[in-house]
Amino acid sequence: MKQYIFPIVISLLCSLSFPTNAGNLVSESEHKCKFNGCQIRCANKQGEWKTVGTAKKVKITIFSSGVTRLILDNGFDGIQTLVMGGSGYICSIENQQD
Numbered sequence: 001m002k003q004y005i006f007p008i009v010i011s012l013l014c015s016l017s018f019p020t021n022a023g024n025l026v027s028e029s030e031h032k033c034k035f036n037g038c039q040i041r042c043a044n045k046q047g048e049w050k051t052v053g054t055a056k057k058v059k060i061t062i063f064s065s066g067v068t069r070l071i072l073d074n075g076f077d078g079i080q081t082l083v084m085g086g087s088g089y090i091c092s093i094e095n096q097q098d
Contacts, residue, residue, distance in 0.1 A: 023065035031058045032097040040072060040082070042091040049092075053080055058093055 031038070033056050040053045055072035062068050066086020073079050084091070 023063040023067070025061065026064050027062040029060050031060070031093055033057060034095050034097050036095065038096050039094045040070065040091060041094060042089050052082060052091070055080070058096070
């Protein structure tokens with residue numbers, strides 16, 4: 001259980017402090033994943049695709065500043081928050097249910 005405390009605390013701190021600096025909410029969506037979960041893959045500046053996380057459910061929030069927040073919910077395995085600046089990274093959610 002101790003291994004989950006640090007990521008959860010970091011996620012909570014980001015969630016509490018993040019929205020005030022990101023601008024106004026533009027879009028928010030939630031995606032459910034198939035039984036074996038989703039993979040979140042993003043392309044870096046060189047165009048190489050990397051898996052940055054997995055989840056059972058993904059919530060995407062886009063702010064007017066261009067900042068995008070992805071909350072990766074893995075149920076009992078915890079929550080991971082990814083925050084990306086407005087630098088135009090391309091990400092893909094693979095294996096989503098809807």
